[in-house]
Amino acid sequence: MIIKKRTKPLMLQILESLNYRTVLNSSEKKDYYNQLKGYNGELQFDNYLGKLQFECLVINDLLLKERGKMVQIDALILMGNTIHLYEIKNYSGNYDYKEDGLYAQSDFVITDPLTQIHNSQPLLYNLVRKLGHKMEIRSQVVFIDPNFYLYQLPRDKPFLFAHQLTRYFDYMEKKQTAIKQTNTQLATQLSDLHITNYRPSDLPEYNFSTIKKGTYCPKCFSFEHTNTRNNRLCSSCSHRESITETIKRSSEEFHHLFPELKVTKHLIYEWCGGTYSEQRIQRVLSSNYVSHGNYKSTYYEVNYPILIK
Template identity: 25%
Template sequence: MIISERQISKELAFYKALSSRFYLEEKDAKKLLVLERGYKGERIYDEVFDEEGHSSVFVFRDIYLRIGDSIVQYDAPIVSDAGITVNEIKNYSGFYRVERGKWYAGNFEVPDDPLAQLKHAMNKPLKLQYIHRLNFDIEGKVVFPHIDFRLNFDNQDVRERLVMRSELRDYLKRFSNEYAGRYAEPIAEAVSSHIIDNPFFDKSANFDSVRKGLYCGNCGGFEMIDNHFYMRCLDCGSREKKETHLLRAISDFRALFLDERMTKKKFLIFINYAVSHRTAQRMLNKYCECVVNGARTYYLFKHESFEEVYAKYESSYRYKDRKADIF
C-alpha cells in the first residue's frame, strides 16, 4: 500500500528546467547528472516492487522526517507488523571495492559511505519508539539497482547488508508475505506525523536571466513554428501539442522561481508570448489553482511535475504528440 508516491524532487526539477533555459556551470551539470541517475535508480526499485506487489505493507517513498532536532531523508522505508525496513538506494555503476570498511571507485575513496548512511538512517527510528511509546524492530539494506554495478569486498558482513540488481526481485517479493495490521498502523501513523517538505533546497533562478519561449521536448530546440493545435520544431521536426508545451512551461516556472508568483502576465513573458492570451489563460485555469488577489491574481501549479501530469492525461488527449529524428 503506497502511503507517499515518489515524485521528481524539487532539486532535480530545478536543475532540469534550468538546463533547458540557461547554461549550466560544470558543477551544476554534474549535480544534474547525479540527481538524474539517483532518480532513475529509485524508479527501477519502485517498478520492481510494484510488479511484485506491496498491498500487504505500508510503503513510503522519498520522504523527509523531522525527528527531534534531526532531519533525515529516506528513499524507501517499508512498515509492517514486523517493524520498519529502511532501504537506501544507490544507483552506482561500474566497479567498486570495499577495503577495511572504506569504499572505493577505482582509486578514489567514495565520500559518502553507503553503509554509514544506512546505519544513520536506521538509528533515527529509535527515537520514534521513544516519542510514540512504540516497540518495533528496525532492519535495513543498501540496494544497488543498476545492472552494471560490481563490487569486491573483504568482509562477508558487508555483503549481507547489500541487495544487488539480480537479487532485487526476490528481496522485494518477501514483503508479500508480511502484513500491516494493528501493530503496523501506529508505526505508519508515527512516521507520517513526522514527514516534512525538503528543508534543504531553496534555490531560485533569476527571471531575467533564463531563456524565454517554448522548447522542443525531443531535442530542446527553441525554434518552433505554430501549426494550429501543434508547435513544430524546426531543428528535429517533432510535433507537440500546444497544451504539452504550456504544461511543460508551467512546470518549469514552478521549478525555477521560488520567489516569483506566476501571474498571467509573467507567464506570457516567460513563454515569450508564443500563444494567445486566451490559450494561456485556458491552460492556467486547467492545471493551476487561481489565487484571486485583485490585480495581483496569480496561479499555483496543482501538480508535482510535468511528468506526473503528462503520464496521467496524455492518453486521453484528442491530439497526440509526435517525436521525429529529422525535419
C-alpha cells in the first residue's frame, strides 16, 4: 500500500519553468537536467514498487527534520519490524568504485552515494525511536539505470543494480510478514511530518517583469496553441487540456515562482499572456482556491506555503 505518493520536487518545477521561460546558463541548465534525470529514476523505481505482490507500506519522497538537520529520503518500505530505506541514483556509464567516490573513465568523480545513507539512517533511527517505535533500518543504494556499471566493488556494499531488483523483491515477498497496526501508525506519523513548505535558496535569479508570459503545454512545453471554447489545443503535439485546468496549472506555477506575490486575477491574466479574460480567470480561481480581501483587492491562497531555506 502506498502511504505517500511521489510528487515532482519544487526545485525541478521551478527549473523546468525557467528553462522554457528564460535563458538558463550552462550551469543552471545542467542542474535542471540532473534534477530531471534523478526524478525520472525515482519514477522508474516507483514502477517496481507499484507491482509488488506482497503486503508492505510504501512512503515516497520524504523530507524530514530531526535535531535541526534535514533528512531527504527517496523511498521507504515498512514491513514487520524492518524499515527498508532506499537512495535512488540514475547514473549511467562505467565507473570504478573507490572509498572516496565513483570514478568515471574521464576522471569525473561522483561522491560516494553511501555518504547520504550514512547521514540519513541515524537521523531516521532517532526520529523513529522518538515516535515510540523500535524498528531495524536496512539501507540500500539503488542504481536504477541498466546501463550503469560499477567495477572493483566490494561485496559488502549495500548496492542494488537494475538487473537485481526483480530477484530482490521476489526474495522480500518470500520473507514477508503481516503488516502490524504499529507499522501503519508509524507510516502515518512519518508522512504527517513531511515538510511541504521547503523552498531551496540556491535558485537562478529571475523576476516577473522579464520572464516570458503565456501558457505552455504540460507535455511538450510549447507555447504555441489554439483555443476552442473550453479547451487549449497544443499546436506542436496536439495535447488537449481544458482551459480551466490550464489556468489552474498556470496559477500554481506562478505561485511556485513568485511566492512573495499575491495571486490575483489581474496578475494571472498577465501571466497567461492575456489569452483568457479576467472574468474567466476569476471564476477558475474562485472555484479552486480560498479568496481573501474585498472585490477590488481580492487575492487567492493557492495552498502552497513556502519556507525558504
